[in-house]
Amino acid sequence: MDALQILCAPFLFLAFYVISYHFFHKLRNHPPSPFPALPIIGHFHLLSQPFHRALIKISNRYGPVLLLRFGSRPVLLVSSPSAAEECFTKNDVVLANRPKFLGGKIFGYEYTSLAWSSYGEHWRNLRKLSTIEVLSAHRIQVLSEIRTDEAKSLIRRLFRSSQNTSDNMVEVKSAVYDYTFNVITRMVTGKRFFGEKVENADEAKLYKEIGDETTRLVIQSGVLDYFPVLKWIGYKGIVKEMKKMQERRNQFMHNIIEQHRQKTKSNGAGENGGKNSKTILEVLLGLQETDADYYSDEIIISLLYVLLHAGSETSATTLEWAFSYLLENPRIMKKAKAEIDLQVGHTRLVEESDMGKLPYIRCIVNETLRLQPAAPLLVPHFSGEECHVGGYRVPKGTIVLVNAWGIQRDPKVWEDPETFNPERFESFKSSKDHAFKFMPFGSGRRSCPGENLAIRVVELALGLLLQCFDWENPSKETIDKTDSSGFIAAKLTPLVAKCSPRSEMVTTLSQI
Template sequence: MKFAFYELTLNVMMRMISGKRYFGSDNLELEEEGRRFREILDESFVLAGASNVGDYLPVLSWLGVKSLEKKLIKLQEKRDAFFQGLIEQLRKSKGAEDVNKRKTMIEVLLSLQESEPEYYTDAMIRNFVLVLLAAGTDTSAGTMEWVMSLLLNHPQVLKKAQNEINSVIGNKRLVDESDIPNLPYLRCIINETLRLFPAGPLLVPHEASSDCVVGGYNIPRGAMLIINQWAIHHDPKVWNEPETFKPERFEGLEGTRDGFKLLPFGSGRRSCPGEGLAVQMLGMALGSIIQCFDWERTSEELVDMTEGPGLTMPKAIPLVAKCKPRKHMTNLLSELRVD
């Protein structure tokens, strides 16, 4: 399931960024480019979770312990070459573009480059694209995998979600982006999953802008702070039965906020700017597969919910599931085609 969700999120992000759909295409050239692209991202996630000992003990760097640093430099060279290739492709096709066609993100940035070349440099565009991909792919795919794992272990919740979609949308069309606000129980499921298994269990580091006191501790200006949102989400002083999967606890709550109790995207001015996109992508993808298919575990045993190591807290054992088209959706599914 994670593999399928990962390719889905990569396709969505790359369609927005460069207009390309790497996976599920019959274009062999695109598939090869997509293979290189995925290798670069996979390596990025592996190395992003590693610590360079030389950053903490510089003497080790002086003694020649620089293997991770060399790998990071080599990875950056590969990333720069790949994304620069995308920029050059779109730059060459810029003159022949259809004025009525929606621009990709790189095309928008290249247009801005014409008026502000000193700011919108190729390096800035490359790094901007990398940040979008690093923050918006593995996190969403991992959350979808956790959602499906929880639903397979709680079939009554899955059935309730299907009933909600049936009553709101029916079987004549698929879930649409505009339907997401009208599916509150689906949103409850997503919120509860983000509480139990946040995509970023430790929020990105923040710097204290001034001296302050937090929980009785003096925090000096300039100190780097890391928020353990996983601990907050599992705190029995904050949540009733924190280890229990209960989507109903979020009924009546607008959005993904509940004071400072629920922080899947952080909070304040430095919260995740991709929250809106992530929520829409999760709602669309999960709503579609819940609407179209009946899902089962591969055995009588519950899905293993052990958390694995990593920045985005993946499942230790990847999810494998069985599905079949729902009877009243077979006609609609037979009419679908891939563009």
């Protein structure tokens, strides 16, 4: 009898745990939660890479509003337009916070940067600064010459390369990254870091190293965000590395700031002359002169890093995905080229001012962003207070993940969602037309303030690359569209394409 009791004890304990778990879960009116949540790791055993694909499988099985546990952290997973709408309208203020991740503590200056600051007066000041002084429509338009210059540089490099090589093979991401990164760095600091006429190659190399190392450390530190006890049993080294890297990041940007200060003193009116044509850094330094206590070097540096990191990688990723789909859909590529030929012709290059006459380019960009949003889970939100989503009670202190990737591929929302079909956006006027069904830049108070700039950067490059070159898939195999895990869902296998100057454009290309 004693032996039988011993054998039955684990099963009785498991049965008691299951019954009590479900009873108390329903009593508290929490969202559904997959069973089991294992000790210590929670629901991590249900995940595989890439996470946004694994999470939509979980949502399809258990529902569009779920309460998960990742290690020690409660996580609300939202995978429907109606639930997303509740998050970004009724609960927008409550969820306008950021979780206290280690990357935000160290690289976000104790959670004071625009990306990592929680909702409050400080964040509102930073948001106002970014939308009015830094990323306003006027400021973006004033600096359009930089985007035009870098786009021409991209086209020129590809054309010259085609004249000097026989296979005309191009790794698309590498080519367009130089363009997107230089656009941001020149708008922000006035410096070109890659490609032609680089002022300081060592400085450019150092920045690349800093960026790569920062990304690596943020990824590695992610485990500490969900299992903080590991900081004391073997992961202290990561924290030390992050702090050392932050010192290098600060020193690098301090040097850039000091260079600008010296040029401002020597030029009198700033490197770029008049007020309207100043770089973003010059604008911020001008604000520092009027309010040095608030616009400290730390505040300026944190904002500059947000702009540099968020603005370049995402746009380059979107362009690579666009060509991945276009190469598999020659009809769509042909239609886009025909529109460009009709509206612009062959004697000059596409310009930003032409985009209003090229609506199909915007359709291609939107369809790319629908299928492959650069940030598939958006940026994590955090509940500052208890709230309700989908009729369920969401506890205070819950991380909120909105699976934009899943929502934008939901067959209940989109017809034939896995098909690349830009025509579905032909009647699309603004994000309100597909509110909470299409939100690659997020929604609500914490939506991406750089949406307008990102669209301009991507559209201009896409229009020029289609106008000037013929693109082919060198392989007869289907293009691998496996995407990566992480904040940015990049293409795992770099896209290599055959790029040949269009015969109608050779004369124009030879003159740039």
